Amino acid sequence: MIRLRSEHDERLVELADRILAAWRGYSDPEAFIFAETDGEPHNTITPIARMRDGQFELDLVLRNNITTEEHPMGVYHPHKELHHIKKENIGLIEVMGLAVLPARLKGEMAKLAQVLAEGGDPAGDPDLEKHAEWAKELCSRYSFTRENADGILQKEIGAVFARVLEHAGVYKCDEQGRAAFLRFIESVR
Secondary structure, rough: OOOEEEEEEHHHHHHHHHHHHHHHHOOOOOHHOOOOOOOOOOOEEEEEEEEEOOOOEOOOOEEEEOOOOOOOOHHHHHHOOHHOOOOOOOHHHHHOOOOOOOOOOHHHHHHHHHHHOOOOHHHHHHOOHHHHHHHHHHHOOOOOOOOOOHHHHHHHHHHHHHHHHHOOOOOOOOHHHHHHHHHHHHOOO
C-alpha cells in the first residue's frame, strides 16, 4: 500500500493517477507480477481516501488478479486450504485491518464447538465436513470442553484469517518483498 498526503487535492489526484498508470503497465517477473497475460490485464489499484488532520490522505492498495493452475481464484486471493473460513475476496475492510468473515461461520462455529466439546467428529456432518481437517489439527493441540470451545475457535479463526491476509498482498513484508516494492516505486516517473 502506498499512502499519500497533501493539503492540495489536485496534486494528490495527479500523483495517484501517475501511480495507477505506472502500476497498470508494470511487470516484475522476479516478484511474479505481470501487468497482463494473454491480453488480460491484472494490475489495478483500490483507493481509500480520507481527511486526516487537515490533510487529504489517500491509500493506494496495489492489486493483481493473476491466476495459476495451483491458485485458479488468484495468487493474491485466499488459498484453497483456507476456504473453509474465508473463500471470498479480500476487500477494503480487510485492507484497512478489520476482519469481515462470512455470516455462515456463526452457525457453523456454534455447531462445531458443540461437536468438539462432545468429542464428536465433524467429518460426518454435511455442514461441518469442510472444517474436519482443521478441527482434527485443533484437537491435536487443545482439549475441548463446553466452557472453552467457543473461545478456542474464535482465537483459531483469527489465526486462519491472518494467514488469509498473508496471501492477499502483492508485496510481502520481508526483505524480498520490500526490494520488489522499491523497484516499482523507482519505476514511477
